[in-house]
Amino acid sequence: MRLVQLTVPTGERQTILETLDEREIDYVVTDENSGREYTAVVYFPLPTPAVEPVLDDLQEAGIDEDAYTVVVDAETVISRRFEALRDEYEQGDVESDRISRQELLAEADSLTPTFGVYATMTIVSAVVATAGLLLDSSAVVVGSMVIAPLIGPALGASVGSVIDDEELFTESVLYQLVGIVLAIAAAAVFAWLVRTTNVVPPGLDIGSVDEISERLTPDLLSLAVALGAGVAGIVSIATGISVALVGVMIAAALIPPAAAAGVAIAWGQPSAAIGSTALVFVNVLSVNLAGLLTLWYVGYRPESLFSLTETEERVRKRVVALGVIVLVFAVFLGGITYSSYxxxxxxxxxxxxxxxxxxxxxxxxxxxxxxxxxxxxxxxxxxxxxxxxxxxxxxxxxxxxxxxxxxxxxxxxxxxxxxxxxxxxxxxxx
Incomplete structure (x- = not known):
């Protein structure tokens, strides 16, 4: 449930109240005495699935973003009219349980930290993952996933594509590329320092370390992890469920293989880094592909109906491009799987x-x-x-x-x- 707080610009009170009355939505109006261009504030509770269509109706009625809308969680609403409204909008499936397009965009923005924080946390998580791999400690590797800030950019690209926010899409893609490079580079530098200072036994064969070897020769099942992470991430963010654990799953598909690639480079075995590097890229692409398809399936569309056709075409092209690239990587992973078999x-x-x-x-x-x-x-x-x-x-x-x-x-x-x-x-x- 949500409580919407809408500031009423001068001359728009009647339009807003008529729109709410037509939908039989309970509301409270308080006068605004700040002396600014607003005359009142309207408060009204909504079931989560109703937020997007109601806000769209208000926008179509002429209420633009200057109206200043705040949407917050509501723990309990006791009202017969609200129960009727909930029965109208809630059907018990993912499409009806999803949050509004406006909330989705805000959530995607909030999940992506500033670049400085993102770069720092990515480097730290890669270093911790590298230490865990060299220690052959799965617990340390899992800890590196918890602090990795990858879920925001991984899901932001899909959100930007579907709701026609190219700025969010471009920023998210850039963050992902920079994150991959930073993770591999940080892991390589840290592993080189560890090796040259003899923190690990001289002559260590990285292929004999289980946590490393399994990522140097990844198999086709790795795709299931990335695709599952993409779907779970989008479903979590779209339904307002906590995405913290899903973020760990996405990090599991990206940080350990990036660290393994860095270790292989530091050990002077660039060919050994091929498999893990390919795994990183195929996982990134798979998360984006799964997220894109899931968002479109649950019904997210751009705000302007005039851009719907253009957005559909853009999404279709990106799905095809991602699908082809993932298929190529899948064939490569299939070859590794057959070799292991x-x-x-x-x-x-x-x-x-x-x-x-x-x-x-x-x-x-x-x-x-x-x-x-x-x-x-x-x-x-x-x-x-x-x-x-x-x-x-x-x-x-x-x-x-x-x-x-x-x-x-x-x-x-x-x-x-x-x-x-x-x-x-x-x-x-x-």
Missing amino acids: TLATFEENAQTEAELVLEEPAFEEYQLLDVSVITDDEYPFVGPERVIVRIGGPPGEPEPGIADTLAERINRHSSTQVDVEIRYIGLVER
């Missing part, structure tokens, strides 16, 4: 082959200890480079044929030649 299948087959070989009568005196697959550094499409098979058996040298047999059987499952290394451990019975 192939690697996982090879690891499973290598384990199975090693077990089968040692079950053969000629090698029954040996036992398999473990199988390790070492991958190459061809990010983001990593593949097997070397297989280490640890076996135990009687003291002395192992059967000469076991190494050749294992190498031949394991390489059946790889399209490229993979080195197979046997590490033999003599076991003494007690």
